[in-house]
Amino acid sequence: MTDQLDTQQVRLRAQALESLLVERELLKESDIDEVIERFERRVGPMNGARVVARAWTDSEFKHRLLEDATETIREFDFQGGQIEKLVVVENTDSDHNLVVCTLCSCYPWALLGLPPRWYKDPAYRSRAVREPRRVLSEMGLDLPESRRIRVWDSSAEIRYMVLPRRPDGAEEASLEELTGLVTRDAMIGVAEL
Amino acid sequence: MADRTEAVGAPSANGELVFEEPWQGRVLSMAVCLSDCGAFAWDDFRARLIGAVDARPDEPYYVQFLAALEETLLQTGLIEQADIADRVQTLAQAPHEH
Numbered sequence: 001m002t003d004q005l006d007t008q009q010v011r012l013r014a015q016a017l018e019s020l021l022v023e024r025e026l027l028k029e030s031d032i033d034e035v036i037e038r039f040e041r042r043v044g045p046m047n048g049a050r051v052v053a054r055a056w057t058d059s060e061f062k063h064r065l066l067e068d069a070t071e072t073i074r075e076f077d078f079q080g081g082q083i084e085k086l087v088v089v090e091n092t093d094s095d096h097n098l099v100v101c102t103l104c105s106c107y108p109w110a111l112l113g114l115p116p117r118w119y120k121d122p123a124y125r126s127r128a129v130r131e132p133r134r135v136l137s138e139m140g141l142d143l144p145e146s147r148r149i150r151v152w153d154s155s156a157e158i159r160y161m162v163l164p165r166r167p168d169g170a171e172e173a174s175l176e177e178l179t180g181l182v183t184r185d186a187m188i189g190v191a192e193l
Numbered sequence: 194m195a196d197r198t199e200a201v202g203a204p205s206a207n208g209e210l211v212f213e214e215p216w217q218g219r220v221l222s223m224a225v226c227l228s229d230c231g232a233f234a235w236d237d238f239r240a241r242l243i244g245a246v247d248a249r250p251d252e253p254y255y256v257q258f259l260a261a262l263e264e265t266l267l268q269t270g271l272i273e274q275a276d277i278a279d280r281v282q283t284l285a286q287a288p289h290e291h
Contacts, residue, residue: 010255010259017223018223019280024272026232027230036221104246
């Protein structure tokens with residue numbers, strides 16, 4: 001009952017804020033609708049997946065991406081995110097990368113859309129740094145002991161994205177098919193493909 | 194093209210609802226729009242979000258987010274605390290539209 005009242009109160013506060021901002025012409029309702037649409041449909045892990053598939057098939061692009069991702073992704077003309085600096089980290093046979101934001105929920109929106117709920121969870125945020133192997137295992141990813149895990153904390157001005165290992169048996173796949181194989185979780189580093 | 198976007202953007206591995214309730218999407222969008230149009234710097238908002246997450250660890254993410262947005266707007270002087278309280282009051286008394 002209390003929860004319901006709280007939710008109702010929060011909803012009213014959000015609504016109050018919006019109506020004040022619209023009334024004072026600081027915002028238009030249609031702008032808000034537009035951004036929601038962008039997040040729900042157009043932005044999404046799809047953008048990141050395109051980058052990954054391109055890196056798998058174009059070694060010159062991959063080289064540039066790993067050197068300077070911020071500059072390299074400009075050619076895609078992605079919209080809708082506040083990426084100051086993007087760093088792409090590559091998973092290999094010896095290294096696995098995992099992305100977290102220990103302070104809040106910094107995330108490469110323009111590439112991956114909105115963060116999943118668990119990414120914002122205090123337990124993930126603290127444990128991913130302390131005991132990454134165990135967290136990954138609980139999320140269904142058991143890595144060989146020999147594989148080193150590197151954890152990247154997005155708390156600075158930098159957003160990270162993982163370049164997953166290309167799955168075996170996808171040698172003949174087209175760029176488009178490869179794009180379809182890439183999942184959001186693999187680009188955060190909590191899954192492999 | 195749209196079909197393909199959706200097919201790739203929402204496979205089962207990524208099949209989580211983006212927003213649990215519509216107000217969450219609107220709050221997020223308000224922050225993005227206000228920052229885009231220069232009402233405040235995204236970094237200022239982010240600093241407040243970090244503060245709100247820290248100060249209210251047990252609250253749901255979008256409640257923290259809304260608190261951070263309110264604080265940022267109060268700081269800019271574009272909105273006063275009393276304005277929000279008055280409007281909440283008015284909306285609470287208004288007959289439901291839906």
